[in-house]
Amino acid sequence: MAVVEASNLVREYRMGTETVRALDGASLTLEGGQFVAVVGPSGAGKSTLLHIVGALDTPTSGSIRVDGTDLSGLTDDEASQFRRTRVGFIFQFFNLVPTLTAWENVALPMLLDSKSLRKARPRAVELLERVGLGDRVAHRPAELSGGQMQRVAIARSLMMEPKILLADEPTGNLDSKTGADVLELLAEVAHDEPDRLVLMVTHDGGAAQVCDRVVTVRDGRIDGRHD
Numbered sequence: 001m002a003v004v005e006a007s008n009l010v011r012e013y014r015m016g017t018e019t020v021r022a023l024d025g026a027s028l029t030l031e032g033g034q035f036v037a038v039v040g041p042s043g044a045g046k047s048t049l050l051h052i053v054g055a056l057d058t059p060t061s062g063s064i065r066v067d068g069t070d071l072s073g074l075t076d077d078e079a080s081q082f083r084r085t086r087v088g089f090i091f092q093f094f095n096l097v098p099t100l101t102a103w104e105n106v107a108l109p110m111l112l113d114s115k116s117l118r119k120a121r122p123r124a125v126e127l128l129e130r131v132g133l134g135d136r137v138a139h140r141p142a143e144l145s146g147g148q149m150q151r152v153a154i155a156r157s158l159m160m161e162p163k164i165l166l167a168d169e170p171t172g173n174l175d176s177k178t179g180a181d182v183l184e185l186l187a188e189v190a191h192d193e194p195d196r197l198v199l200m201v202t203h204d205g206g207a208a209q210v211c212d213r214v215v216t217v218r219d220g221r222i223d224g225r226h227d
Ligand SMILES: Nc1ncnc2c1ncn2[C@@H]1O[C@H](COP(=O)(O)OP(=O)(O)OP(=O)(O)O)[C@@H](O)[C@H]1O
Pocket: 013, 014, 015, 020, 021, 022, 040, 041, 042, 043, 044, 045, 046, 047, 048, 049
């Protein structure tokens, strides 16, 4: 079963009397076990697409199913539960909590799910080992490099074992060597589990080399083949 099935997505934003069409009939089907890059000109609708796939935004029309769930039918509470438990998010500026250690940041999704942070420690440490940071579990974000902070964020995105990871410009704040290492790690993570999909919006020219598929968004539509 496809992890993402988007059909004819339209997203309009009202700006006073103007209407901006961020997505204009975007259709896309993505299977798991892949690392997919979303590229395209600035303003094309890439982030809007990613936000709809992550249930952070809802389309004006069209249908979207992610990991078997029809997102258009969710209440606000169900959408927030979906985001917390079924999707991992990775951002350009890492979004780590500065006062928490690396392992606490990784374990945080469990706390939000009413589980104790301490109980989640073994799994958080295991995930930090997985991303090459077994010797940094007690460091706070300020004591880590940019690349290390992004690795912590990747470990955190895996905490709830989601089938889909969404990354918005994950290398945008890293130098090219560190960025290449992070792309390599994301590719490994996508291939670790047979059904896992890593979907990444990027302007990084190195992405095409490590990604299994590159999807181009132009004027709110997916260019070319979309199945
Ligand atoms: N919340 C919003 N309110 C109004 N317009 C918006 C909003 N979000 C996005 N847009 C508009 O929708 C269009 C698509 O934006 P989006 O952020 O998806 O593009 P993008 O391809 O991710 O661009 P970039 O590469 O510059 O990040 C743009 O014209 C943008 O100005």
